[in-house]
Amino acid sequence: MSLAHVRARIEAACARAGRDPGEVRLVAVSKGRTPDEIRPLIDAGLLDLGENRVQEWRDKAPALPAAVRWHFVGNLQRNKVKYLAAGGVGWVHSLNSERLARTLSDQAVRHDHRFTALIEVDVAREPTKQGARVEDVPALLETCRTLPGLEVAGLMAMAPFSDDPEGARPAFRETVALADALDLKERSIGMSRDFEVAIEEGATLLRIGTALWEADRPVPAAG
């Protein structure tokens, strides 16, 4: 587990950027990890966990403490929303359409729940990315504000693929500017590869998987 190392890097990036580490929340993306691999993070006080597949989350959640705050970060099919609502998943980072917003709200109301949602914005403009188009976000936000079962707290974005963390900066900057313009507080940007750039640009939520377990991986043989 490399949590201490990741936390140190977050604190150093906050210091460089003149930001309070208390306003940058680490979400451990635990996809592909077993409950036994996840528990040391919880024991170290990391209660925000992210998953990207509904079935995997359903298999895992019962083995972990009820105090965990779940974040759903993956592409979400509408017919699976009911499980997230019934299981009390607090955060959905991947709200990308009006249809999904309506389903989230309907299922939340049915299960006496309320989602905190982030609109995923396609600032990467790559065919594989799942977010809403930038120009559609204001209207989507207006629709969401009429729905009782969810509250839009901010925006989420993924940077275009790049080997260089600096490659993420324009996409993160565009996301934060849009969040500012829409008066949205939360900015879920930054993954293992680019979280320091995300902190510099104004991230309030970091979704980090690989870097938290890196030291546990066997070092590949040379050649």
Ligand SMILES: *Cc1c(COP(=O)(O)O)cnc(C)c1O
């Ligand atoms: C897997 C995943 C992450 C974490 O990625 P790492 O590179 O492992 O840190 C973050 N966000 C989403 C949406 C993911 O699917």
